Amino acid sequence: MYEDDVVADNGEKTAFRRAEKKYKLYYDHNSQKKKRPRPVDLSSVIDFKSILDSFNQTGETPPRVYALGRDFDRPVFCLEDSPGFYFIPGALSVEEQCHWIRESLRSFPQPPNRTNHNAFYGPVHDLFTASKERKVLVEDLGSPGELDYPSTEGAQRWKFLDETVAPFKGSPRKTILASMLLRKLRWTTLGLQFDWSKRNYNVYLPHSKIPDALIQLAKKMAAPAMPTAEEFKPEAAIVNYFGLGDTLGGHLDDMEADWNKPIVSISLGCKAIFLLGGKSRQDEPVGMFLRSGDIVLMAGEARECFHGVPRIFTDKLHAEIAPLEMHLSSEDNGCFLEYIRTSRININIRQVF
Ligand SMILES: O=C(O)CCC(=O)C(=O)O
Missing domain, CATH: 2.60.120.590 (Alpha-ketoglutarate-dependent dioxygenase AlkB-like)
Known part of the structure; x- marks a missing residue:
């Protein structure tokens, strides 16, 4: 528009x-x-x-x-x-x-509603909660069966992980803080x-x-x-x-x-x-x-x-x-x-x- x-x-x-x-x-x-x-x-x-x-x-x-x-x-x-x-x-x-x-941050960006993040990350669930819990969105390189949800858009598949668990550290996976994603909404x-x-x-x-x-x-x-x-x-x-x-x-x-x-x-x-x-x-x-x-x-x-x-x-x-x-x-x-x-x-x- x-x-x-x-x-x-x-x-x-x-x-x-x-x-x-x-x-x-x-x-x-x-x-x-x-x-x-x-x-x-x-x-x-x-x-x-x-x-x-x-x-x-x-x-x-x-x-x-x-x-x-x-x-x-x-x-x-x-x-x-x-x-x-x-x-x-x-x-x-x-x-x-x-x-x-509250609705604009917590409910409205929930799939199937689309956001500007869809094109790159696919549908992103619970962004506000993930940001509050200091989660990290991590590129998922595993098999599709392991995913929490299917990605219908975007080149990659992504999921939120706990920052402190961080099994992705040192790996080539792309990551982005949920708080950053919320800011970029x-x-x-x-x-x-x-x-x-x-x-x-x-x-x-x-x-x-x-x-x-x-x-x-x-x-x-x-x-x-x-x-x-x-x-x-x-x-x-x-x-x-x-x-x-x-x-x-x-x-x-x-x-x-x-x-x-x-x-x-x-x-x-x-x-x-x-x-x-x-x-x-x-x-x-x-x-x-x-x-x-x-x-x-x-x-x-x-x-x-x-x-x-x-x-x-x-x-x-x-x-x-x-x-x-x-x-x-x-x-x-x-x-x-x-x-x-x-x-x-x-x-x-x-x-x-
Ligand atoms: O942010 C506003 O107040 C205007 C929004 C607007 O013009 C639009 O979304 O078309």
């Missing part, structure tokens, strides 16, 4: 690319050769949290932003210049955020599986149903963007995982049949900058902060607009995850907390047909 777009947009030729470069994380080195994030001017980034705060106090919004007058249980903001774009700040409680962070797909190589949904790939609780949440949150009397039917979801320095290049999500149905996009973990452009990359995008618990809807004309995530903030001041830190602190040996302190997760839910 993304690579083609990014390649087509190299250099600084478009307004969208210039904005991406403006907000992307770069480092400067001081005289002691210590690297520090290059300061960036965030003054033009829309902050819907402060818009919500002042809306709650005064009922007013800044120019070109308006609150939806429809019957929804919380304020929903729209941009005059971007029809079909909806922002629901703080849509999820801290408990809900923690729930979906970039996406997983739920429900109908998106085939990145063909840039389309492959209904023949095995998949498990999107969890009911996520379906119900998406249906509820989609309401402000739904055409009257129509029902949102979540059929697929893509979960994106961002670590320090990771970005999502400007792209369109155009493989779904009915663009009047929204994409429901949930933010979890570290704060990010989201860029919403126009139908051409030449259109100047607007930047906005996405915090943990925010939900964005893109429907109708907004489905034709380039968008992307050029930056996540992992420093204490800007990440804004203090409430999550309190809730996740002692759980699972602090593994969820350790992960989310430097990461962002995005779950976006779609109706495909």
Whole structure:
């Protein structure tokens, strides 16, 4: 979905690319050769949290932003210049955020759901637990009968072994720490599986149903963007995982049949900058902060607009995850907390047909 777009947009030729470069994380080195994030001017980034705060106090919004007058249980903001774009700040409680962070790390990457690791390692089971237990994924050179599970993809077969047992030490087998694999988890797909190589949904790939609780949440949150009397039917979801320095290049999500149905996009973990452009990359995008618990809807004309995530903030001041830190602190040996302190997760839910 993304690579083609990014390649087509190299250099600084478009307004969208210039904005991406403006907000992307770069480092400067001081005289002691210590690297520090290059300061960036965030003054033009829309902050819907402060818009919500002042809306709650005064009922007013800044120019070109308006609150939806429809019957929804919380304020929903729209941009005059971007029809079909909806922002629901703080849509999820801290408990809900923690729930979906746990699900995103523990359950969603479980086969038959696919992840970016499938192509090389085949289906990887229990990645989060393996990381917590400090396991190592080891290339299996034994006979197929000895394997814990059959590999259907990837050139090799792999299995998790205990780091301390380490029968593989000194052998030519390839190994990778489970914690490293978790860090390198970039996406997983739920429900109908998106085939990145063909840039389309492959209904023949095995998949498990999107969890009911996520379906119900998406249906509820989609309401402000739904055409009257129509029902949102979540059929697929893509979960994106961002670590320090990771970005999502400007792209369109155009493989779904009915663009009047929204994409429901949930933010979890570290704060990010989201860029919403126009139908051409030449259109100047607007930047906005996405915090943990925010939900964005893109429907109708907004489905034709380039968008992307050029930056996540992992420093204490800007990440804004203090409430999550309190809730996740002692759980699972602090593994969820350790992960989310430097990461962002995005779950976006779609109706495909
Ligand atoms: O991470 C986000 O907030 C945006 C995700 C997105 O645009 C996508 O997956 O298509």
